[in-house]
Amino acid sequence: MFQSLDLTDPLIAHRYMVAMRVLHELPGFDWYDSQFLAKFEAARQMLQIVNPGSVASFTAAFDVLRTAPDFKVCHVRPLLGDAHFETLLAEVRALPPKALKSRENAQFGRDIFHDLPALGILQRELTPLVSELAGEEVEPCYNFLSLYHGGGRCPPHMDAPSAKWTLDLCLAQSCEWPIRFSDIVPWPTAGEAATVSDETDPALLGIVFEDHILHPNEALLFSGSSQWHYRDAIPDGGFCHLAFLHYHPAGCADLIDPARWATRFGLPELAVLDAVFDAMRPVAQ
Known part of the structure; x- marks a missing residue:
């Protein structure tokens, strides 16, 4: 202070x-x-x-x-073997409701849980795969469960570079719920950033977005710190449970x-x- x-x-x-x-x-x-x-x-x-x-x-x-401008979102299907995926789901289901944090309900319509042990192990195991897909050596940062429910949405945003790379794994869902990505864009300057907030209509960004759809045990690797991304509101009564595994370039903890x-x-x-x-x-x- x-x-x-x-x-x-x-x-x-x-x-x-x-x-x-x-x-x-x-x-x-x-x-x-x-x-x-x-x-x-x-x-x-x-x-x-x-x-x-x-x-x-x-x-x-x-x-x-910063992310190479020719990077494209990678879709991995399936990500895990059936037995491995079921073991992960069992650990998620075993979480007591009181363990989930609901502080993001108003903004995102989701409950979250950071650092599930099974996710930490999985994140480390997948580091070589993420490095290969990203085209650079990476190291794990943080991870969390994101359990969207009725009213769930994801406003247009870019992530901090601690999540330069995100492996977004679908665990379960009630319906297909597209996530939309821009191409790689330069980091916005102060003047450009002044036009964007959590309530911004994505159409006003003047950027073309591409839809991507996940199913359980499928994952997307994207570069959220250099791609605008968002989801519209989930259909009424729907749900989508995701795991986010975040990575940054190796050796960049000080940056x-x-x-x-x-x-x-x-x-x-x-x-x-x-x-x-x-x-x-x-x-x-």
Whole structure:
């Protein structure tokens, strides 16, 4: 929190004022999981003011988190052998209702559960496959169950690069429920991001989307940090249970976590920005 900053130090006080100015003027980035891009854009703008010589190298370091423009969504069918899939389903069914978190019901119409042991094991086992499909060496990040029910929807958004690669596995469903992806697009800048929120009509993005349909034990590999994606509301009374296995490029832990940027790049001004950002903006999704 910025209360911990020593504002009696003139240099820190100056950085604090610059950070406040940048964040007050930073428009947009109002969709689910947009805080990484907001921090990246704010960091570039702050460095342009207080340390312009560092901007080019800072920006270039993130090229590894951008996705090749010719990448196409990969459909894997089936993902698992029948016995393996049934074992995974049994562990999901064994979860007590109180273990599920319903904090995303209002926005997504879903219950979630992070780090199911069987999913963690599966995620590690599938790392070579994901590396092959992604065309680069990856390492597991986080995973969770996403149990959509009546009223379920997925607003248009791009993910943070901690989920540069997502293996989306269908566990069970009441009906086919398409997910729609754009082609690979550049990360939006502040001006472009200002037009997007969780309530944006995808048609207003001016992007062509392609439908993909999953069935149980089928998976899609996509690059959510460089592809807009969304689902319309699930049909009344329907459900769709999914497992999301997220991966990022190997060796990029310091890049996907903005709290590490100050140390990673030797830029203490970014520590001030990070503290002010977290105090001014809602907690990241």
